[in-house]
Amino acid sequence: MKNIVLVHGGFVDGAGWEGVYKILKKDGYNVSIVQNPTISLEDDVAVTKRTLAAQDGGATILVGHSYGGAVITEAGNHPKVSALVYIAAFAPDKGESVGSLIKGFPSGGPQPPILPPQDGFLFLDKAKFPASFAADVDPEKAAFMADSQVPWGTGAISGAISEPAWRTKPSWYLVTTEDKMIPPDAQRAMSKHAGATVVEVKGSHAIYVSQPKAVAALIEQAAESLKAAAA
Numbered sequence: 032m033k034n035i036v037l038v039h040g041g042f043v044d045g046a047g048w049e050g051v052y053k054i055l056k057k058d059g060y061n062v063s064i065v066q067n068p069t070i071s072l073e074d075d076v077a078v079t080k081r082t083l084a085a086q087d088g089g090a091t092i093l094v095g096h097s098y099g100g101a102v103i104t105e106a107g108n109h110p111k112v113s114a115l116v117y118i119a120a121f122a123p124d125k126g127e128s129v130g131s132l133i134k135g136f137p138s139g140g141p142q143p144p145i146l147p148p149q150d151g152f153l154f155l156d157k158a159k160f161p162a163s164f165a166a167d168v169d170p171e172k173a174a175f176m177a178d179s180q181v182p183w184g185t186g187a188i189s190g191a192i193s194e195p196a197w198r199t200k201p202s203w204y205l206v207t208t209e210d211k212m213i214p215p216d217a218q219r220a221m222s223k224h225a226g227a228t229v230v231e232v233k234g235s236h237a238i239y240v241s242q243p244k245a246v247a248a249l250i251e252q253a254a255e256s257l258k259a260a261a262a
Contacts, residue, residue, distance in 0.1 A: 034086045034111075035250060038065045038079055040097025040120070041129075041183035042155055042164070043176060047096075050243030051250070058251065061087070065102075069183050072101060072128070072190020079106040086111050092253055093196075095120045096239050097213065098187065100221075101129050107196025114253050115202040118246055119210055119236050122202070122221040123192045130188040132217070141211040152182035163211040165237035172240070197225040203253045204229045205238065205246060212236040228256075 035055055037048045045064040055062045065082050067075040079102055083091060090113040095103035100120025107115045121129050133143075144159035155164060160177035168176070204222035208215050208231055215231075222229045230252075232238060232245045239246050 033059065033254075034061045034063075034088065034091040035254070036063045036065060036079070036082055036086070036091055036093050038075075038093065038095040038099035038102050038106075039067065040095070040099045041069055041153070041187065042160075042180045044179075044181050047176070047237070047240045051239055051246050054243055054247035055250065058247075060251075060254070067099075067102065069098065069181055069187050071184055071186035072105065073186075075102045075187060076106045079103070080109050083109045083111050090257070092116060092250060092257070094118065094250055097121065097236065098129055098183070101190070101192065104192050104195045104197060107200060108194055112196065112200060113257055115197055115200055116250050116253050117202065117204040117222065117225070117227065118239055118249075119205060119207040119213055119218060121213070122195075122197060122204070122225045122227070124195055124224065125193065126191050128189050128191045131191075132221070133188075136214055136217055140214050143212045148185055151185050153185065153188070154180050154182060164235070165240065166209065166211065166235040167241040168235065168237050173237075176237070176240075195225070197227070201253075201257070202227040203249055205249050206231040207234045207236060207238045208232065209234055210236045228253075 094116040096118040144156040161173035165173040204227035
């Protein structure tokens with residue numbers, strides 16, 4: 032189990048995976064990072080499947096952060112995918128979308144500072160981005176992430192899952208207990224529904240940037256578990 036494909040979420044690109052990538056590469060894994068346009072779920076699934084098709088030797092662990100969880104839930108049906116790893120991510124069921132899951136978030140908690148759509152695209156309020164998305168990231172880096180946001184298409188948020196891959200493939204889930212974007216209780220509910228093996232870590236939504244060791248450790252745990260099962 033040497034192939035790992037990493038899928039980023041909304042408002043960011045694949046560069047945030049660099050810390051996780053370096054650890055996994057050092058530990059001998061083949062790592063690919065998907066650059067999704069985040070305009071529509073359908074497009075992002077197609078882009079992810081192209082990366083999966085290019086994997087040598089088949090069996091691959093597919094990892095998604097945030098909105099990337101919806102992408103891997105659909106793209107994970109690809110025959111080369113052996114397991115799914117969710118990092119503070121959406122894990123929708125059949126017919127659900129990121130938008131429908133957000134509507135079900137508990138009221139009264141922190142709300143993501145998403146600005147009204149402009150031409151069909153969403154941004155986070157730059158001033159509030161660090162506190163809500165990346166509270167434990169180095170302030171300079173968090174400011175850079177806020178200023179280099181990738182527009183998130185409303186079509187990506189409304190894209191519904193046709194068949195969730197977690198129904199037929201094992202999954203792991205990292206819950207971020209200080210998350211201000213996806214409430215920890217919502218993460219716990221989704222991970223339970225998906226039947227995932229769960230690890231909880233004290234960290235922000237951008238845990239893949241701030242604590243790459245914790246994220247890489249869960250991915251490697253999934254890889255080892257599959258290796259043991261195949262032995």
